[in-house]
Amino acid sequence: DAEITQSPRHKITETGRQVTLACHQTWNHNNMFWYRQDLGHGLRLIHYSYGVQDTNKGEVSDGYSVSRSNTEDLPLTLESAASSQTSVYFCASSEVAGWEQYFGPGTRLTVT
Amino acid sequence: AQTVTQSQPEMSVQEAETVTLSCTYDTSESNYYLFWYKQPPSRQMILVIRQEAYKQQNATENRFSVNFQKAAKSFSLKISDSQLGDTAMYFCAFISGNTPLVFGKGTRLSVIA
Numbered sequence: 001d002a003e004i005t006q007s008p009r010h011k012i013t014e015t016g017r018q019v020t021l022a023c024h025q026t027w028n029h030n031n032m033f034w035y036r037q038d039l040g041h042g043l044r045l046i047h048y049s050y051g052v053q054d055t056n057k058g059e060v061s062d063g064y065s066v067s068r069s070n071t072e073d074l075p076l077t078l079e080s081a082a083s084s085q086t087s088v089y090f091c092a093s094s095e096v097a098g099w100e101q102y103f104g105p106g107t108r109l110t111v112t
Numbered sequence: 113a114q115t116v117t118q119s120q121p122e123m124s125v126q127e128a129e130t131v132t133l134s135c136t137y138d139t140s141e142s143n144y145y146l147f148w149y150k151q152p153p154s155r156q157m158i159l160v161i162r163q164e165a166y167k168q169q170n171a172t173e174n175r176f177s178v179n180f181q182k183a184a185k186s187f188s189l190k191i192s193d194s195q196l197g198d199t200a201m202y203f204c205a206f207i208s209g210n211t212p213l214v215f216g217k218g219t220r221l222s223v224i225a
Contacts, residue, residue, distance in 0.1 A: 100145075
């Protein structure tokens with residue numbers, strides 16, 4: 001069955017380190033998204049992509065970057081992790097812009 | 113910019129009863145989609161129901177139904193015959209054209225036995 005996976009599921013890192021969270025989907029969806037979820041804020045969009053080589057900034061993109069070299073993957077990089085980036089991160093994909101998104105299981109990141 | 117507001121941070125309901133979760137949104141677009149997502153303690157985001165703005169008929173999915181009032185920009189979720197497994201965070205979301213989903217801050221629903 002097609003699916004969307006995230007790795008790692010849990011990560012603890014130190015302030016200042018570079019961290020990359022992986023997202024892989026097997027639906028062949030063009031659209032992929034990264035969100036962070038924090039108590040009291042719901043889900044906030046970090047970056048998104050509508051196809052290979054396309055990336056766009058979301059609401060809370062500072063300190064994060066993404067690159068899209070193929071359809072299946074959209075890795076999220078924290079260039080220099082900060083304690084404010086402790087959060088749960090969700091990846092999602094959709095077949096068509098404007099349609100429902102399917103979410104991965106999430107990655108809990110703790111920056112100490 | 114589009115915004116989505118869920119005014120009820122927490123709600124509770126007795127098992128087998130009916131509960132309604134509120135959602136309002138703000139947009140100048142005429143064509144858009146609205147969604148309700150459920151996030152149980154497992155953290156997985158699950159699509160509950162979808163409504164196309166151009167459809168007057170309210171969407172239903174088994175025990176879940178919506179009351180879509182386009183003029184009032186209101187999109188409430190009704191859960192009938194509540195079950196313990198309905199305990200979760202519920203997020204209302206909006207999308208229009210080529211823009212990403214915009215989420216509300218969520219409503220935490222507890223179903224009490």
